[in-house]
Amino acid sequence: MGARVTAQHVADRAGVSRSAVSRVFTPGASVSGRTEQKVRAAADALGYRPNVLARSLITGQSRIIGLMVAYLDNLFYPEALEELSRSLQARGYHVLVFMAGNKAEDASGIIEELLDYQVDAIIAASVSLSNDLTTRCAAAGIPVVLFNRGQDDGRLSSVTSDNVAGGRALADFLVAGGHRKIGHIAGWDGASTQRDREAGFRAGLHAAGQTLHARIAADFDLTKARQATREMFRADPPDAVFVANDHMAFAVMDVLRFELGLRVPDDVSVVGYDDVAIASWPAYDLTTVRQPARQMVRRTVDLLMARLDGDRPPEQITIPGPLRLRGSAKRPKDDA
Amino acid sequence: MGARVTAQHVADRAGVSRSAVSRVFTPGASVSGRTEQKVRAAADALGYRPNVLARSLITGQSRIIGLMVAYLDNLFYPEALEELSRSLQARGYHVLVFMAGNKAEDASGIIEELLDYQVDAIIAASVSLSNDLTTRCAAAGIPVVLFNRGQDDGRLSSVTSDNVAGGRALADFLVAGGHRKIGHIAGWDGASTQRDREAGFRAGLHAAGQTLHARIAADFDLTKARQATREMFRADPPDAVFVANDHMAFAVMDVLRFELGLRVPDDVSVVGYDDVAIASWPAYDLTTVRQPARQMVRRTVDLLMARLDGDRPPEQITIPGPLRLRGSAKRPKDDA
């Protein structure tokens, strides 16, 4: 069946050499109009298209970007993936997906597989890399970009939003809103986003002479977030909760309203992080900090392309994320 | 940098031939324990791993599955993609993502690119293929599976849930619930899912001597769905609405409750389709038909693997999807 059409077939039919055919399909090679005509005609007639994999063998460029990602249920990632894939596609690259388990250990195996496919670069979303792995990638000469994860390693590029500032803004806002017993439902402590958001948040509380009233980690998991909410509100409930991302915040709000019968924000204010699409739906109307996924993707792609042509050094990019004021948290009284 | 380690390097170090090295990494080749030892030792020391792309050139198997998908914002698809990617990965395959535009025209270019990468198979999710394209893939000997789309073409495999039965069940349920003015907010009329769901739904109404009270197409788009809702409820509003998928149903419910001040289900019943995760969140608590994504993925993968080994013929698989009764629609009175 697969009557594979090769450059040789086209060459034969066009009465030229294989190289001529190759040149026609190589942007910026010099071919005469006449030859190009003949080759294109033959190629079209035969339905010929160059084999990207064979080409990659010699050019050393697969035009494949490996994406390592741990979960797709948090809407932030599908949004980013779609954008990423589209914009890479527009530049002639494509995304090969590798789902990582939550264990750091898995990452190792995944990276090996990625390398097997001779990917031109790796984007690690919501995943960190061990020192060892970083070394391996560096040795293989493959640029790595951490997406939405920061890491103190000069060999790694990263694109994150300013999670410290975001956390801080959230704290300032809650404090200004008159809250005095502020709880935190945290994500996974191994994540830089969690650490940064919390650090900024705590700094904000500290500046106001407050501390965290309660804190439970829920690992960015919905079930754990619900459980954490029940536990936190069992006795001496907070008057506001900072949930480490929107995804969990929705679950928290649901428990608050539908299980515990509390009104948001009248009884308790809730704020999240990410500003995924659902956050603006009126059913939740969640006050949150925006992580500009589109912008983050754009920077990621630009960064990658730059590193791929020249040998630009790795870069750590932080993008500001504005506070999005909505209805899930009491606002400060205007005593202006 | 990229000090590429080749089989030759390993061979040299192990004091064997390139072929010996190859055999060690080829499952089911015959190598002596002694040789294997030496090769593995050398390979480990050098960090050698076979180049999948080079291998594919000769075996004709890239172990890449091309996935063509149009949108990732409807949560049904990320869920499926994650599952798909994981289970393919477990079998040594990986997913190369191609985002398709909504225009059928785009599909053509995408398929060409897919073929350039010598993918072993193509999964088209929420996308249809023209006759021409189907022929091209068939000619190239590449199996195609339509995921969540049906098409009357024996050369194409497909995996769908039973959309006709689902639509029918929804209609029966709504009718039994005493509804007499039932509206439909449709998706995109070009989608088989839309056609089947609507056909089943209309059949159910018909059996009860009813017809659609109103119908507006919203192309699976949130903004259009909101607009359609406003329009449909402007005059002579329905007492129940069947929204073509959950994703739009959430938007519809939001407009109903927060803009129009209607109570769901007291003033109007709403039902959707898919049973994505959000449907079970108490804020929506949406009555819907379950599309068993996990099962659909499993069947898709099994189908693909079978076609990839032997030359099993294409297969059209339909999986039943049960009604999920929740709180967004009035239930029939128990007059038992």
Next chain:
DNA sequence: CTGAAAGCGCTAACAG
């Protein structure tokens, strides 16, 4: 079981 040789489909010097 093992090595030598051939070649997958393509591009990149190199002469002409």
Next chain:
DNA sequence: CTGTTAGCGCTTTCAG
């Protein structure tokens, strides 16, 4: 501008 000549890294007959 064009064809010839070498391979890219790997697997696979084919002898031995």
